[in-house]
Amino acid sequence: xxxxxxxxxxxxxxxxxxxxxxxxxxxxxxxxxxxxxxxxxxxxxxxxxxxxxxxxxxxxxxxxxxxxxxxxxxxxxxxxxxxxxxxxxxxxxxxxxxxxxxxxxxxxxxxxxxxxxxxxxxxxxxxxxxxxxxxxxxxxxxxxxxxxxxxxxxxxxxxxxxxxxxxxxxxxxxxxxxxxxxxxxxxxxxxxxxxxxxxxxxxxxxxxxxxxxxxxxxxxxxxxxxxxxxxxxxxxxxxxxxxxxxxxxxxxxxxxxxxxxxxxxxxxxxxxxxxxxxxxxxxxxxxxxxxxxxxxxxxxxxxxxxxxxxxxxxxxxxxxxxxxxxxxxxxxxxxxxxxxxxxxxxxxxxxxxxxxxxxxxxxxxxx
Amino acid sequence: xxxxxxxxxxxxxxxxxxxxxxxxxxxxxxxxxxxxxxxxxxxxxxxxxxxxxxxxxxxxxxxxxxxxxxxxxxxxxxxxxxxxxxxxxxxxxxxxxxxxxxxxxxxxxxxxxxxxxxxxxxxxxxxxxxxxxxxxxxxxxxxxxxxxxxxxxxxxxxxxxxxxxxxxxxxxxxxxxxxxxxxxxxxxxxxxxxxxxxxxxxxxxxxxxxxxxxxxxxxxxxxxxxxxxxxxxxxxxxxxxxxxxxxxxxxxxxxxxxxxxxxx
Numbered sequence: 001x002x003x004x005x006x007x008x009x010x011x012x013x014x015x016x017x018x019x020x021x022x023x024x025x026x027x028x029x030x031x032x033x034x035x036x037x038x039x040x041x042x043x044x045x046x047x048x049x050x051x052x053x054x055x056x057x058x059x060x061x062x063x064x065x066x067x068x069x070x071x072x073x074x075x076x077x078x079x080x081x082x083x084x085x086x087x088x089x090x091x092x093x094x095x096x097x098x099x100x101x102x103x104x105x106x107x108x109x110x111x112x113x114x115x116x117x118x119x120x121x122x123x124x125x126x127x128x129x130x131x132x133x134x135x136x137x138x139x140x141x142x143x144x145x146x147x148x149x150x151x152x153x154x155x156x157x158x159x160x161x162x163x164x165x166x167x168x169x170x171x172x173x174x175x176x177x178x179x180x181x182x183x184x185x186x187x188x189x190x191x192x193x194x195x196x197x198x199x200x201x202x203x204x205x206x207x208x209x210x211x212x213x214x215x216x217x218x219x220x221x222x223x224x225x226x227x228x229x230x231x232x233x234x235x236x237x238x239x240x241x242x243x244x245x246x247x248x249x250x251x252x253x254x255x256x257x258x259x260x261x262x263x264x265x266x267x268x269x270x271x272x273x274x275x276x277x278x279x280x281x282x283x284x285x286x287x288x289x290x291x292x293x294x295x296x297x298x299x300x301x302x303x304x305x306x307x308x309x310x311x312x313x314x315x316x317x318x319x320x321x322x323x324x325x326x327x328x329x330x331x332x333x334x335x336x337x338x339x340x341x342x343x344x345x346x347x348x349x350x351x352x353x354x355x356x357x358x359x360x361x362x363x364x365x366x367x
Numbered sequence: 368x369x370x371x372x373x374x375x376x377x378x379x380x381x382x383x384x385x386x387x388x389x390x391x392x393x394x395x396x397x398x399x400x401x402x403x404x405x406x407x408x409x410x411x412x413x414x415x416x417x418x419x420x421x422x423x424x425x426x427x428x429x430x431x432x433x434x435x436x437x438x439x440x441x442x443x444x445x446x447x448x449x450x451x452x453x454x455x456x457x458x459x460x461x462x463x464x465x466x467x468x469x470x471x472x473x474x475x476x477x478x479x480x481x482x483x484x485x486x487x488x489x490x491x492x493x494x495x496x497x498x499x500x501x502x503x504x505x506x507x508x509x510x511x512x513x514x515x516x517x518x519x520x521x522x523x524x525x526x527x528x529x530x531x532x533x534x535x536x537x538x539x540x541x542x543x544x545x546x547x548x549x550x551x552x553x554x555x556x557x558x559x560x561x562x563x564x565x566x567x568x569x570x571x572x573x574x575x576x577x578x579x580x581x582x583x584x585x586x587x588x589x590x591x592x593x594x595x596x597x598x599x600x601x602x603x604x605x606x607x608x609x610x611x612x613x614x615x616x617x618x619x620x621x622x623x624x625x626x627x628x629x630x631x
Contacts, residue, residue, distance in 0.1 A: 275505040275506075317507070318505070320499075320500075320502045320505070320507070321505075323371065323374055323375055323378060323494070323499075324378065326375055327374075327375035327376070327378035327379045327382075328378055328379055328382045328383075329382075329383075332382050332383075332386070335490070336382065336490045336492055336504065337492075337504055337505060
């Protein structure tokens with residue numbers, strides 16, 4: 001019997017990248033997607049094209065799908081699934097609690113939060129929930145010329161998917177690694193990728209560009225992003241004693257990826273949900289705290305934090321950030337909304353740098 | 368004038384007033400009694416209120432402002448009124464119970480369209496407006512639907528002198544609801560009650576002849592969060608409003624129980 005995958009989320013990772021990790025000729029692909037329009041489009045054609053950037057060109061893969069469900073419709077098919085993959089965003093993971101409860105099949109969480117597998121495992125009582133790190137930048141769309149050929153097409157770069165080696169029997173093109181290696185990869189991804197990546201997006205939003213590579217074409221933004229990355233590298237070397245060559249290689253790789261002109265990664269996707277990214281142990285506040293703990297003043301990450309505060313997208317889930325930053329005082333905003341204690345160094349330094357960084361933000365806005 | 372601009376002003380006013388409450392909550396406060404032993408005011412209420420009034424006037428002096436301590440300041444824009452309670456839950460405040468807040472609402476033709484409630488002790492900031500939604504601090508919030516029997520409810524009784532005979536019925540209803548659900552609480556702050564309903568902690572709130580400045584913001588927030596809401600003016604002169612706000616699954620039973628008592 002052919003093996004089958006149930007993929008929650010037909011977005012950037014689920015549709016863009018997973019088909020390059022697991023082949024739809026080896027596995028039947030089922031998707032669960034809560035965007036009704038997308039679900040209908042996928043079911044109409046029962047296939048889509050995923051493009052992978054390769055030097056200056058695209059490699060093409062036609063992905064056949066068995067079915068795309070709306071959430072809740074997949075009940076029957078779960079019974080015959082080989083493995084589940086989640087790529088729906090950390091905030092949405094608990095929406096799977098009921099449907100996945102008491103399943104005993106492997107569940108691979110491609111979520112941007114390393115605590116998700118343990119959380120999901122404990123609530124659904126499934127011991128086979130593992131973490132995976134798609135070390136890749138994937139858009140949730142494609143440039144116009146590709147969309148004209150296939151409106152469901154999607155673009156990814158040539159990345160690597162690191163998966164916990166306890167599920168290595170699933171095969172495919174993944175890199176199955178130990179938990180220790182996964183931890184290293186996660187630290188690198190969280191701080192050398194996630195932190196500068198979202199900073200590039202928030203700064204790009206200020207100058208009004210649509211795609212991340214366009215933001216990186218702005219010299220000032222590129223400089224800030226590169227410097228933020230250096231702050232992260234310095235922190236990782238001091239705090240986690242990571243291998244210098246590895247972090248150097250990783251950071252150079254990341255800068256090139258951000259500049260990839262074939263990706264068409266929308267700013268709104270990378271910047272979405274700023275409050276999630278501003279959470280205490282996350283890629284902005286957490287990253288800055290770690291820098292300060294190592295005696296590093298993260299000037300560029302501080303500017304990145306401020307640019308996240310200034311993110312103004314009416315249709316974003318966290319669009320309320322705009323009302324708050326533009327109404328209450330900076331002290332109150334940091335204390336009540338960002339949940340920083342006034343005794344913390346980060347609170348103090350954000351306030352000290354507030355006006356200076358706000359001026360820099362205004363300069364960028366007016367470019 | 369759009370709701371996002373007025374929401375920002377209300378946020379600023381509520382938080383700055385809340386900061387004043389926090390600065391003074393350990394002070395030995397001089398307490399004055401108003402209508403009853405339960406109805407007290409401190410000099411902090413007035414300080415907080417003045418701060419709010421100044422911010423609202425700076426924004427637009429043509430909007431009428433109705434506050435608990437200062438009364439009504441009429442503005443040119445007849446259809447718009449700020450209703451302000453600079454400290455809802457003074458008894459709790461004076462006794463260091465962290466269940467009080469600042470409540471600010473903007474009414475358009477007597478209907479709330481913008482609302483903010485801020486508990487400065489817990490730093491819970493509830494805010495919302497028509498067309499924008501309702502939030503607590505970072506997060507969008509919504510009610511948690513529960514059956515009547517599973518729900519926890521709150522009541523805000525009418526004032527001692529309002530309608531003494533009817534008050535007996537209010538107390539009886541309170542007991543009846545308390546005994547047939549997870550409970551009915553009398554907490555001392557109608558504003559916080561309604562904010563907690565919007566957030567999903569309570570299943571319903573009802574009140575007889577409450578001051579409009581206590582409940583206007585909360586009524587709006589509860590409605591935006593998915594609560595069913597009804598309110599009726601008891602006295603225009605005294606700014607008294609009776610209301611019921613409840614989650615959909617509790618609504619029908621609760622409505623039937625209290626409609627006569629609160630005069631819906």
